[in-house]
Amino acid sequence: MRAMALVEAGRPLEAVEVPEPEPGPGQLLLDVRACGVCRTDLHLLDGEVEVTALPRVLGHQIVATVAGSGERVGVPWLASTCGECEQCRAGHENLCPRARFTGRDVDGGFAEQAVADERYCFGLPGDYPDEQAAPLLCAGLIGFRTLRLAGDPARVGIYGFGAAAHIVAQVARWEGRQVYAFTRPGDEAAQAFARELGAVWAGASDERPPDELDAALVFAPDGAVVPRALEAVRPGGTVVCGGIHMSDIPALPYRLLWGERTLRSVANLTRRDGEELLAIAPRVPIRTTTTVYELDRANDALEDLRAGRLTGAAVVVP
Numbered sequence: 001m002r003a004m005a006l007v008e009a010g011r012p013l014e015a016v017e018v019p020e021p022e023p024g025p026g027q028l029l030l031d032v033r034a035c036g037v038c039r040t041d042l043h044l045l046d047g048e049v050e051v052t053a054l055p056r057v058l059g060h061q062i063v064a065t066v067a068g069s070g071e072r073v074g075v076p077w078l079a080s081t082c083g084e085c086e087q088c089r090a091g092h093e094n095l096c097p098r099a100r101f102t103g104r105d106v107d108g109g110f111a112e113q114a115v116a117d118e119r120y121c122f123g124l125p126g127d128y129p130d131e132q133a134a135p136l137l138c139a140g141l142i143g144f145r146t147l148r149l150a151g152d153p154a155r156v157g158i159y160g161f162g163a164a165a166h167i168v169a170q171v172a173r174w175e176g177r178q179v180y181a182f183t184r185p186g187d188e189a190a191q192a193f194a195r196e197l198g199a200v201w202a203g204a205s206d207e208r209p210p211d212e213l214d215a216a217l218v219f220a221p222d223g224a225v226v227p228r229a230l231e232a233v234r235p236g237g238t239v240v241c242g243g244i245h246m247s248d249i250p251a252l253p254y255r256l257l258w259g260e261r262t263l264r265s266v267a268n269l270t271r272r273d274g275e276e277l278l279a280i281a282p283r284v285p286i287r288t289t290t291t292v293y294e295l296d297r298a299n300d301a302l303e304d305l306r307a308g309r310l311t312g313a314a315v316v317v318p
């Protein structure tokens, strides 16, 4: 089968021809229909997040059909956990030290076929086309978890208006929250896109919003945004960082944290996050905006994401 593999960090993915994967016990053999592209894939490509062994097929938002049955499933970033450690037993499987991740520890979905542990696959809502469903599996799930960890904000800021933001903004609106969108300075297309999705205000990440926010979600991989987000939230408010990697957060005056503000991160997902989001997705209904790339153009998708040329999410199809 054909796949796009990371052979060496810092270099583009390479088109490779590899044997069909063989499912082990408890694993499904999957025919990939679509796989979303995530900023984490760029961090893996750049070596900012380490891949356990190379070469590795990236891609962790897989929509696939089960070989044989044709049943459609979604494969997320969380590939497996130990099920036994304190974190797993406490319901925090996203923090399991022995967790394995799709497209990092096991081969992912930038390929014609994949295998996945059946227990970590999701059923998908029936009427989402494959490429529309794919971004729900990481951008959607991580965005959703980020919003949940922000408490119950009436006014929520979103820093970085890409794949995750365009999904979580729809959920937040549906829940009756007011969304304030922050983009790269000068990115008027992203600001217009945010307004289309119902943001009450959209501006640059270095601007102060017109109202004090109850919470802010940070998806931009830029640590310089964090002090600005803290400055925009009210006393008692929360700033949640949703990415797996960001540049260093600059030193900040204590007054920005003072007033019982909370700064925290989101790591990975639990299967419960997935079940909850996929249950509400058709009710919102969440509509994903996607740009589709053929498998052999996965590098173009990654570079368009890096350059901020995308509106919504990139999806690769074999």
Ligand SMILES: [Zn+2]
Pocket (backbone or CB within 6 Å): 038, 039, 040, 041, 060, 077, 138, 139
């Ligand atoms: Zn991801």
Ligand SMILES: [Zn+2]
Pocket (backbone or CB within 6 Å): 081, 082, 083, 084, 085, 086, 087, 088, 089, 093, 096, 097, 098, 099
């Ligand atoms: Zn565990």
